[in-house]
Amino acid sequence: MLEVKGLKKIFTSGFLPRTRIKAVDDVSFHIEKGETLGIVGESGSGKSTLGQCILRLIEPTAGKIIFNGIELTALDNKALNNIRPCMQMIFQDPDSSLDPKMTIGQSIAEPLKLKGNNREAVKSRVLELIRQVGLSPEHVNRFPYQLSGGQNQRAVIARALALKPVFIVADEPTASLDISVQAQILNLLRHLKEKYALTMLFISHDLELIKHMCDRVAVMYRGKIVETGKIEDIFHSPLHPYTQLLLAEEADSEVNVSEIKKTLRTTCPYYQECLLRSEICLTKTPELKELKNQLVACHHVLEKSTQQPYQDRYAGKTGVTSDQLVA
């Protein structure tokens, strides 16, 4: 369904000196039809940029995106607009996704009208979508400020589904909602995904959400994928030291992984924080390679055949016992 090859996005800003930020750095992966791939990583690791590059809401600097056999990165705007209805994005904040001057019904109707549907067809489809996302007809004529955050996010989902997409990028779709509403929206997404056999890229910094929503996960660090594999494999036996630390952080909230020291750039993006680093990490960029059931980019993990279980390695650092981590 979707193949991403060597994707890069470099942002430049300022004058003399110009700053270059490698937000996405040579990322490759695929997503099968009907599958949900999670992208996890801390703030600034490039998750949102990756999601937006895939839909070409941001132009990638290099690389290829192939969707159902069509190379999106080679399309002009007209051809891209023809394909856009098949691919939709759900953003984190429903308030900035919905036009405050439009009613919920008008927002959901907008893509249908742009596609040339007549008035009656638009009206009945809007009502159908409203029902599918768990809103009621009385919400159609309300403005976003007259609904709760969760209801607005339901409306955003309804609009995203209006043109019957097959691929959805959901970028932290519950991050701005109350905890009590988050589960409802996640369950709605899961239900709709199954009902319409949607393929999904699900972006989150929260491993628990990724576990709940995804079939596979790719772990991003400083613009690169450092490890990818099935949910059960990554959660049971993470190979990359950064994945291990993320999981250890989940087990012990006192470890703050996001305290990243930002200065040193080396060949391995995780070098500065890594407990296992050595000479080779400074001289040779680790590439994603197959090990056990995962793909992992770490010289140490790949070169050492016998691994100390990650729980033991991190137990000292996090102050919890390996038994607690396994539990």
Ligand SMILES: Nc1ncnc2c1ncn2[C@@H]1O[C@H](COP(=O)(O)OP(=O)(O)OP(=O)(O)O)[C@@H](O)[C@H]1O
């Ligand atoms: N338009 C832009 N111009 C310059 N730099 C940008 C731009 N957008 C993002 N960046 C930078 O690119 C890097 C990746 O940002 P991105 O928003 O993709 O990360 P993220 O993992 O989604 O973070 P978060 O979880 O906080 O949303 C960051 O260093 C960010 O500051």
